[in-house]
Amino acid sequence: MRVLLDTHIYIWRVSRDRRLSAYFRDAIDDAKQVYISAASIWELSIKSARGKLEPDGERAIDELQSQPFIVLPVELKHAKAVRNMPHLHRDPFDRVLVAQALTEDLKLLTADRELREYVRQVVPA
Structure with missing residues (x-):
């Protein structure tokens, strides 16, 4: 599995924050590539x-x-992918992350429930 870390997941991983669940730690540790x-x-x-x-x-x-x-x-393909996404989430940075996950066939690791509404490529908490 190849994964893309949501911003907060990245911060939690770097800081060893206890909010990073064992599920996310394992998903990151077991991933073939982490972006x-x-x-x-x-x-x-x-x-x-x-x-x-x-x-x-x-x-x-x-x-x-x-x-x-x-x-x-x-990349340009990520920006274009945002255009075709439903407006389920207003944060432009989060929308880019979803577009990147979709375009690059990555699993997005996020604890944000609103982002999980987008696609199956988003791994739940």
Whole structure:
């Protein structure tokens, strides 16, 4: 299985937060490939610039290069895929993650119930 981490799952993994369930830990550990979207880092950077990012989020940005995850760039095909998605979720960064998961045939690991409404590619909590 190839997985894409939602932003909060990535932060929880890097910070060893107890909110990361054993299910998610196992899914990440057992995955053939683990991706983090450039959109997630972009989202964290915007929050950081506004002074609205917790220390764990700051660490997640700073430690990305030392993590064993593959950075998934946002490409034109991902942006186009957003256009065809139903409007079940308003957050543009989350919509990009769903589009990337669909386009790249990745399982999106998220605890966000609204995102799970999109597709079967989203792995439930």
